[in-house]
Amino acid sequence: MGVSPASAPTGPRHVAIIMDGNGRWASARGLPRVEGHRRGVEALRRTVRAAIELDIAYLTIFSFSSENWSRPAQEVSDLFGLLRRFIRHDLAELHRDGVCVRIIGARDGLDPEICALLTEAEELTRANTRMTLVVAFNYGSRDEIARAARALAREVAAGERAIDTIDAEAIGSRLDTAGLPDPDLIIRTSGEKRLSNFLMWQAAYSELVFVPELWPDFDKAALERAIAEYHGRERRFGGLVAKTGS
Numbered sequence: 107m108g109v110s111p112a113s114a115p116t117g118p119r120h121v122a123i124i125m126d127g128n129g130r131w132a133s134a135r136g137l138p139r140v141e142g143h144r145r146g147v148e149a150l151r152r153t154v155r156a157a158i159e160l161d162i163a164y165l166t167i168f169s170f171s172s173e174n175w176s177r178p179a180q181e182v183s184d185l186f187g188l189l190r191r192f193i194r195h196d197l198a199e200l201h202r203d204g205v206c207v208r209i210i211g212a213r214d215g216l217d218p219e220i221c222a223l224l225t226e227a228e229e230l231t232r233a234n235t236r237m238t239l240v241v242a243f244n245y246g247s248r249d250e251i252a253r254a255a256r257a258l259a260r261e262v263a264a265g266e267r268a269i270d271t272i273d274a275e276a277i278g279s280r281l282d283t284a285g286l287p288d289p290d291l292i293i294r295t296s297g298e299k300r301l302s303n304f305l306m307w308q309a310a311y312s313e314l315v316f317v318p319e320l321w322p323d324f325d326k327a328a329l330e331r332a333i334a335e336y337h338g339r340e341r342r343f344g345g346l347v348a349k350t351g352s
């Protein structure tokens with residue numbers, strides 16, 4: 107961990123990013139959408155490096171939503187190909203940099219080769235502590251919450267759990283993000299102002315920052331600007347005085 111001056115504001119500990127605008131970036135240049143996605147992977151590499159330099163403990167990125175299946179088959183296949191390549195090419199470097207990789211989202215129905223790659227990334231980097239990179243892949247909050255509800259219902263049906271023990275903590279412990287702190291800051295690029303089914307449970311008290319940059323143009327300076335905006339916010343968590351989230 108880097109040493110920051112005593113007066114520097116702390117956190118955010120967990121930053122989550124909705125990486126949006128690849129298609130518009132490409133269209134604006136008369137390029138195919140896949141070119142925007144390729145440049146998006148470069149922005150992701152830059153952002154991971156910047157997050158490490160800024161001592162962010164958890165970085166979550168939204169890379170493919172459960173609704174992105176509705177895109178043309180070619181684009182879905184391009185996005186899967188890029189994820190596969192990102193893990194194959196970057197895993198060793200992430201591991202060397204002390205990054206722990208964790209994947210959230212549904213695994214059922216995914217190509218077994220991709221599943222094996224995701225598991226390999228998690229297992230190789232499990233003990234790393236410098237930063238946790240959470241990749242939301244085939245992820246949607248509604249699906250995640252429904253899966254958690256099914257898991258709890260199964261325990262009740264098996265007589266292993268009393269209905270009254272199902273509280274927010276029990277649900278949180280069954281989500282894909284179990285054990286991770288809630289995001290302090292959620293950034294969405296490209297000017298869109300919505301969550302699009304991303305971390306809806308976990309975002310209960312997150313600060314939302316919407317930035318105009320299209321994802322392929324995102325860089326360390328843009329991340330620092332979003333963090334500066336976060337530091338200007340007053341987080342109260344339902345109380346009357348400002349509290350720090352982490």
Ligand code: IPE
Pocket residue numbers: 125126127128129130131169170171174185296321
């Ligand atoms: C984000 O860029 C990447 C994914 C959703 C996978 P988009 O592909 O959504 O780009 P726009 O929103 O069409 O510009």
Ligand code: IPE
Pocket residue numbers: 124125126127168169170171174298300302
């Ligand atoms: C959200 O972006 C999903 C990811 C960034 C992976 P979308 O581009 O799919 O969201 P909508 O359709 O504009 O809401």
Ligand code: MG
Pocket residue numbers: 126127128
């Ligand atoms: Mg989009």
